[in-house]
Amino acid sequence: MDNARDVHSAARSVLMSPFECGGKVETQEPEKMLAKGNEAIAMAAIDSGCLLYFGYPITPQNDIPEYLSKHLPALGGGFIQAESEIASINLLLGASATGARAMTSSSSPGISLMQEGISYMAGSELPGLIVNISRSGPGLGGISPSQGDYFQATRGGGHGDYRMIVLAPSSVQEMYDLTCLAFNLSDKYRNPAMILGDALIGQMKEPLIRKKCAKMDLPPKDWALTGAQGRKPNRLKSLYLQDGELSEHNWKLHQKYEQMKKEEVRFESFFTEDAKLIVAAFGSMARVSKTSVELAREEGMKVGLLRPITLFPFPEKALYDFSQRVKLFLTVELNTGQMVEDVKLSVERDAQVYFYGRPPGSLPSPEEVLEEIKKCYRLGQG
């Protein structure tokens, strides 16, 4: 099979029903390999039963559509290189409405274009995975790693009162694992989910164990549009004009977000048991900070790291609990200060929250972060 027609016609004969898509791909034996972060996402999508991808080229995430355009047709799936990210997110909206697992990926400027569609997906309670291998902004910005999209990802980004599940991997393995988790959480809550990475995590190669995506008990997709055969027609919409209807709908969405806060918070805690200072960082910045914490420990300072894995729901309770005992926090981000607001909102009022930001251009070295740690540590002791 060396041309597109052969691959597609072979695929047509094994086309699976999208209504049974989730978890349909059979378990493979764990396979150890060296993989790029972006490829890990693509593999996890296939292993999660996501056989539909829609996207538009943008650096630094092109490995994802390139991998999937190669592998999806033979699996009976579908791949569309759309005319824009606006089309991509709406193709995703349509595919998700049928109950199929589907995804798109892009980078910051493209994710901006998707905000309308994400808002509609949240409003219509549609699952779907959006991957943001973010770059730097505002505007065309650059392609270097940045965490400038934290607000956009965690505050909704589009119009209206909604939230999105946001997972922030900090290794290639997590790119894989969290993509599997994102599909499950997205289906569980009927809400779009985002993987928020950056060029560093997306482009680097690390060992990856490709294993079966963990299963989750998920509610049946009885809301899906499959044709009203033997049932009443299903409607998927976000327009509510009757008196009180929209307010009721907003409260219903709010309840889901509250449930996520109770049940889905994930974070990594590193050397926090006896810490006097806790560094808070996510994604690629957490990797640098982890080394800095180790360096600080070598110098005898009691420093720990809290790495939010879910940016929404944010580990606010964990931070609050730590702040009963720890009074020094240092938030480190690849921007001029975004997550630090959530850290400040989470901790006790008598805790000091410092911030070290590095806007796009270059990554700080572990030693540079260590210097900041030392400054804050001294302030705490003084």
Added chain:
Amino acid sequence: MELVFKRPECLIDIPFHFCPGCHHGIAHRLVAEAIDYFKIREKTIGVASVGCSVFMYDYFNVDVLEAPHGRASAVASGVKRATKDRIVFTYQGDGDLAAIGIAEGIHTANRGENITIIFANNGIYGMTGGQMAPTTLLGQKTSTSPYGRDFTYDGYPIRMAEMLATLEGSAFVARVAVNNPANLMKAKRAIRKAFQMQIEEMGFSFVEVLLACPTNWGMTALEANRRVEEEMIPYFPLGILKERKMADYL
């Protein structure tokens, strides 16, 4: 006694919200009749757009998804790619398809997506209160072209059917009107044909329906009906612009 005329099975028995003299209801009915004709109600998925046509989900007795403004054809493409054996159609107004959603419309046609677009062209933004549309005729007064549409400032009315017919990806393109019984019968045949093309996997099908909007044209129903004949049809000629005889394969 033989029953010779009844409400289509896939049209729910509730009053339309459309204004008196509006043609949307007729176009809805023709779509419903086509779905009934092919007995595909239980495998059809409709995609509603934004504008007067947004309440499609209240009227059609089929699964319906509401798309963001202009994005119905992309949404429908997503539905179709996920459910190849279902019948998928959009019903979009001129603001939705020819302005904000023109990129999605063109690329959906160009990909040859096996879906059907019913394009409701009344030359005006109805739902928002009568603003100028991309299909507003030259000289036509609207709430945002109070001196009449002037090509110097506003450009020309877009002929969507002709544009989409030029694309290799489109399989069936027609423009129809429902302003008199003869045109209505042709419209009925064209819409039926569009669905038939999809059922036969011939590719992208598109029917532009010229509709009267008496309220926003500031006319009586009869005047609006006459305007379709006298002003719209001369600029937007009726007929089948393209009909592919064989499915297109790589």
